[in-house]
Amino acid sequence: MDDPVLEEIQMDPAQMETLDATDPLAKYRQAFSLPEGVTYCDGMSLGALPKSTASRIAKVVTQEWGDGLIRSWNSAGWIQSPQRLGGKLAPIIGANEDEVVVGDSTSVNLFKLLVAAIRLRPGRQTILMESSNFPTDIYVARGVERLHPGTKVKLVGAGDLDAAFDEDVAVALLTHIDYKTSEMHDMKAVTARAHQVGSLVLWDLSHSTGAVPLHLNESKADMAVGCGYKYLNGGPGAPAFLFVARRHLHATEQPITAWIGHDKPFDFSIDYVPAAGVTRLLSGTPTILSMSALESGLDLWSGVDVSQVRKKSLRLSELFLRIVEHRLGTSEVKLLSPRDPNRRGSHLAFQHPRGYEVVQALIDQGVIGDFRDPDVMRFGFAPLYLRYVDVWRAATALVEVLQSRTWDQPRYRQRAVVT
């Protein structure tokens, strides 16, 4: 945190205006369509809508599909979309263009790469994970365990990871930034530790991509997956991505072998021959409409300096934290995220016994964060569209909802399906 501004951030709205006026990322806010009266601190769950996306989708629907019909697989480049989007994503995660493809869901990609990783390390039986991992990653690993007699998922607590690496670990499946606490792994150090004993690491970058600078190749990462609908702003349920380092590609064999991953899909041969590079990780037909929305989100990232994103993200988070703790003390809410900003992603998590109601009361006031059972409130800071004044407003609203107990109303207790 060699950022003098960060050290000096106070709770002064005038200072916020100055910071916004000199923000090198300020222009990106204009590229997003944000509803009036809403301060959106949930970009780590669903990113906001880029203005260009509506017209992009409309063009894909009416011109490419409606007029071009089947011809658009060639003429509009639909068939290359998994690789083209992968190429656009690669610089955001510090990968080469030929190491990334976009498609399927994060869960399906995790499944494919976990099986592929086990095959790259025959004789080893352990999938190493943290029990604090995003639960769906654990569910996927359980599914892979069931398919491979002998393979065992080993869950360890935070702090026990380093010691848990041994010669039996085929692969560690780790979330780079914890979905709940926002705690961030040191990718380079953990990968080096894994490689010491010959293990692979499969990183889940769902809460990292577009939130913090990533250097997959510099970190010698083996494999990764990530999400298109959070900080990449690809739309609800946007296709996910996967990364496999070049050095592993020739030997990588994934389990869902299907036509788009075939070396010559239009020969319609009955023998499966995997495509040469990362294309072999693909399976079925890409969902073109959802892919187009994600491509629009990725295009917005093309001129963005991710180190600027990180710098602003740290400032926004610290600002939020200081306002909350300065005005409330630490008795009303408890910071669950690491206090050291260098160990955090781009969101903050606080514990409050009535967190669900607090979040609902805030939404009623136009400040959108989210809640994770049993008592965690999350507030995310997407630097492309959040201003300093927004974060000041959000923090102030949280303070006031808690001080005035606005949350303590029956209507805020009604649980929705999705929390």
Next chain:
Amino acid sequence: MDDPVLEEIQMDPAQMETLDATDPLAKYRQAFSLPEGVTYCDGMSLGALPKSTASRIAKVVTQEWGDGLIRSWNSAGWIQSPQRLGGKLAPIIGANEDEVVVGDSTSVNLFKLLVAAIRLRPGRQTILMESSNFPTDIYVARGVERLHPGTKVKLVGAGDLDAAFDEDVAVALLTHIDYKTSEMHDMKAVTARAHQVGSLVLWDLSHSTGAVPLHLNESKADMAVGCGYKYLNGGPGAPAFLFVARRHLHATEQPITAWIGHDKPFDFSIDYVPAAGVTRLLSGTPTILSMSALESGLDLWSGVDVSQVRKKSLRLSELFLRIVEHRLGTSEVKLLSPRDPNRRGSHLAFQHPRGYEVVQALIDQGVIGDFRDPDVMRFGFAPLYLRYVDVWRAATALVEVLQSRTWDQPRYRQRAVVT
């Protein structure tokens, strides 16, 4: 074929106009956006664009995503979309609403159900398939074979299927309507044969759904998958669907266990507990934009009588075939599809040694069919948007391209990526 009109169909454009004027499905053509000057006979590859879809997508993008943001998972019903779309699809395939979900690709769904089927028949080692099956189905089966030591894919030729069922067949993975020849299985008879020896049948309905009446439950079908982007008009790469009969659901265990298939996904428990019904077949987050387009396509089907669709489909196909064979004889092109209309789906396949060029020359004249290696031309007849005059025009154009050898030009030999 108890259809007197069908028996009397001639090559008379005036008769075509009369048939269009009295067509009970004529109104549906108005519901589609079709480009000027194009006769579209490729609905079995990518269905046409329903007019309502552009505005539906625009609303999902700008209102539900842009304004509603994360709240739309509840308020716009995004979270229930896999089951809601499944419920809308169920009547089209003769299933109950609680037996169908929409999501993932056909390949991924095939993978999940094939593994699930093997688990339902422990001790049996054979996956029975036809070598003429759509190649991607064979690739998926090979992938499943590799995951299950002992399990073997057994490929048999057409005509050898019946004799190939024995007590070792866990599941037969069969395409109901052949993607190339259009030949259709008797679902009820094949299923009964499989059940005689205790095998399951997993039907690929990609070329059947929305093309022919389907009665999954009446046929005692076990499992099925199908495609959203062909006759359902869900858009390029639309999500696929899967069906599991109620009697199997409680014991069905699929391999890609992930959060959307969990009994209580928002409890974020580390233990995977499958949801009670067909929901357990889901894995990752649904691709909402692509799902919305498919839902728009499904809504268009809500008032459609599939038996009328079949009746018109048979008339359109017979008409095309008679024009072609009456004017060309059978020496210039060879019908690859069964001659008996009751054994065909909704497309016709012809062999011609220069089929690729012929199809390109036709596209240049606004008649879109497609080509499959090495020598097969396919022409599909989607009764919701194709008129009798269209089919008359398409068949006439094919005759003229062949008679005048319009196809014999260097520019038609240039192969595109997607054929």
